């Protein structure tokens with residue numbers, strides 16, 4: 001197992017109170033495997049990723065429990081200098097907004113090259129040659145000419161390719177991509193996603209793909225973890241989830257994917273809003289919005305029931321949900 005997150009807990013201490021942003025999350029990723037993490041805004045997808053990368057905003061964020069086992073070591077017990085090395089060379093993160101992640105006053109070649117001068121002690125000339133190679137690899141046309149240009153001279157899609165090149169530079173074992181294509185138009189989204197999937201296969205990396213768009217993950221993910229209010233509510237191999245979700249929240253997410261064969265029809269949306277993390281509903285946090293909710297759901301928090309050996313659902317009525325979907 002490349003990465004094994006176990007029972008992770010993250011709290012934010014704010015003036016209004018303590019927000020449990022991540023409340024017992026467990027998931028794992030193997031080399032060569034893609035895990036898609038799904039869920040509405042505020043469900044804790046990014047905070048979990050920041051905890052894994054060691055870039056959580058502390059304060060106000062605090063990891064209050066759990067383990068993050070990466071290649072057999074618990075990252076939470078590593079000293080900061082060891083942690084920094086892991087973060088630089090063994091895992092990398094790609095963010096939604098390339099323009100704010102890249103330095104506007106350095107050329108793309110200088111920024112890519114820095115990965116090699118700083119981490120690998122290469123000369124500037126060699127580093128620039130590597131930068132051009134990387135730009136080729138992420139299929140930026142005319143790399144030799146464009147290596148001396150600045151980020152604002154590239155389109156959004158090309159900038160996101162540069163971010164991917166930066167993340168890939170040191171050939172990390174794990175990449176976390178947090179909504180990597182959300183800011184792009186649909187056709188460019190697909191191209192960038194394909195590129196990421198291709199590089200992931202070629203280098204046998206683990207990939208955590210965070211998105212709230214179930215539509216994009218069908219082709220690239222091996223398995224899915226669905227988050228709601230800081231918890232995992234369903235995990236399963238990707239095709240099982242598409243065939244028949246075992247949690248009503250997943251069902252709602254699936255039903256809200258726009259479908260080409262139903263153009264013009266009004267899109268289904270899950271009614272209501274995700275809960276305020278300072279006042280998470282008792283029982284199942286999803287019960288106020290759930291079409292299947294029963295009295296027990298308002299009082300008893302569902303554990304992650306085993307649906308089958310590769311699949312879990314935190315719904316008291318997972319069987320009914322599964323049967324209803326089939």
Ligand SMILES: Nc1ncnc2c1ncn2[C@@H]1O[C@H](COP(=O)(O)OP(=O)(O)OP(=O)(O)O)[C@@H](O)[C@H]1O
Nearest residue numbers: 012019021040041042043044045046047057060277
């Ligand atoms: N810097 C912060 N200060 C206080 N609370 C925070 C901070 N960052 C995150 N949170 C809390 O953690 C919750 C989860 O945030 P997170 O960014 O992980 O959501 P997300 O699932 O990534 O959502 P999105 O899809 O919008 O990116 C937020 O709703 C918020 O309550």
Ligand SMILES: [Mg+2]
Nearest residue numbers: 045046047178
């Ligand atoms: Mg996020």
